[in-house]
Amino acid sequence: MIVFVVCRLIFWMHHTSSSVLVFKLVISGNRRYTTDDEIRNAVLRVAPMGTFITYNINLVQREIKSLPWVKQVSVRKQWPNKLKVYIIEYVPVAYWNSSHMMLTRDAVIFTIPESRMNRQSFPMLFGPVGTERDVLINYYVFLEILKFNLYTLQSAGIDNRYSWHIILENGTRLILGRKYCIERLQRFVKFYPIFLKKNMYKNNEFVHYIDLRYESGFSVKTIPNK
Incomplete structure (x- = not known):
């Protein structure tokens, strides 16, 4: 019974997540040179939109890392519809x-x-x-x-x-x-x-x-x- 509930829960999360679009971009970190538009455009170059499950954050991270002032970047998804980006710039x-x-x-x-x-x-x-x-x-x-x-x-x-x-x-x-x-x-x-x-x-x-x-x-x- 417990196994059945867990399986149903996993199925529900996967099914629901597959229909939820990642559309809210949250940017943090101490930035002086890298603009919000540059980060947003880097994200859109990977894919203009994606589902919560299928969205490839590794590709997003690589694209943002290629921006000239970016030293380190962390990208993660937060349920149900957020993409969180944290940036450390070169000084x-x-x-x-x-x-x-x-x-x-x-x-x-x-x-x-x-x-x-x-x-x-x-x-x-x-x-x-x-x-x-x-x-x-x-x-x-x-x-x-x-x-x-x-x-x-x-x-x-x-x-x-x-x-x-x-x-x-x-x-x-x-x-x-x-x-x-x-x-x-x-x-x-x-x-x-x-x-x-x-x-x-x-x-x-x-x-x-x-x-x-x-x-x-x-x-x-x-x-x-x-």
């Missing part, structure tokens, strides 16, 4: 080597479409493949040194010879070299304001780059201000 901190690749605070690289380029204000970090974590770590160190001395960092990274370069917000480029880059940057913030006050302002010149690859001091390349 970008910088562009990486180009304006369509971004770097997270965990040094994970992800790609954004051309239509979303340059919408956000982030520094540009650059370096050879596999150096993103080292570049990101040094970027934060550079950032603190410069912020403490009221400089703003626009770009930082290493070239193919693993020489460190920084570009300030005003366009001035700092060449730090392969070694002692922290000490050299500290030397810059200590002595450059004195040099700037004595020389640049009175000559109406712009500092194109500063080479700090010396045991003491630095060399400066200037161009006339337009």
Whole structure:
């Protein structure tokens, strides 16, 4: 008798579920970049409508995961007619080597479409493949040194010879070299304001780059201000 009741219950659930359409989409999670429309369109690309039993949430999950800002996604059905989507986004901190690749605070690289380029204000970090974590770590160190001395960092990274370069917000480029880059940057913030006050302002010149690859001091390349 108990078995009979259970079987009848299962039959009723299957029969009823097969006629119930999944039509209510519930979206949750901390989102900053992924819109409701993008998620809804991703769901509709899999199937415009489906039954509660037959709706393939794995395909839906895969489609939403392909959206540029989505790091993780969980999709589940809730009786009788809900599709619940929970999203975790990437948290970008910088562009990486180009304006369509971004770097997270965990040094994970992800790609954004051309239509979303340059919408956000982030520094540009650059370096050879596999150096993103080292570049990101040094970027934060550079950032603190410069912020403490009221400089703003626009770009930082290493070239193919693993020489460190920084570009300030005003366009001035700092060449730090392969070694002692922290000490050299500290030397810059200590002595450059004195040099700037004595020389640049009175000559109406712009500092194109500063080479700090010396045991003491630095060399400066200037161009006339337009």
